[in-house]
Amino acid sequence: LAKTTQPISMDSYEGQEVNITCSHNNIATNDYITWYQQFPSQGPRFIIQGYKTKVTNEVASLFIPADRKSSTLSLPRVSLSDTAVYYCLVGSSIYNQGGKLIFGQGTELSVKP
């Protein structure tokens, strides 16, 4: 499984766009890049997943360059409720039986008023 590196913490203000970059130099051909959000004392919540280029949903965008060695999670116009830990994970399913995901330390995002 590819190891990921991301900043330990980031600060932002309400209304700003936040970009969190994750490095995954050893990503494998079959690996997808997935981001999760975790609030204190709650289980992680799936945000977005992508393989290459750009993916956008109602919550965030995910930018993946051609070499796939890094990815950037973009949160538009953050609010106080976006204060959470964000995890970048890299992995793939194995023969339709699921694959374990290994969580790194994550990025603690603090949004201030």
Place this chain on the structure above:
Amino acid sequence: DSGVTQTPKHLITATGQRVTLRCSPRSGDLSVYWYQQSLDQGLQFLIQYYNGEERAKGNILERFSAQQFPDLHSELNLSSLELGDSALYFCASSVTQPTTIEYAFGSGTRLTVV
């Protein structure tokens, strides 16, 4: 609501005791994963079951065991509990697609060993 149900939400027990944590996966998911989250260790993968069979093991202590039953619910058994076992225990289940995986996490069981 992720669709994954964990019980109980809170558990307080004494050192040396044994407890069982229960997880019902999201409807249709065959894989169940257990994670432990403590303040100093982050989210640690413990064990994975797929359709009743153990598929992967992480940093799970010998005092801990798990199983997945025919109805796909899973139980994590923790025995000879120590103070250091105090943590949040999360269960997750996955949508098994050919090339992607998306986990749904339960709200966790907070275990406090006193």
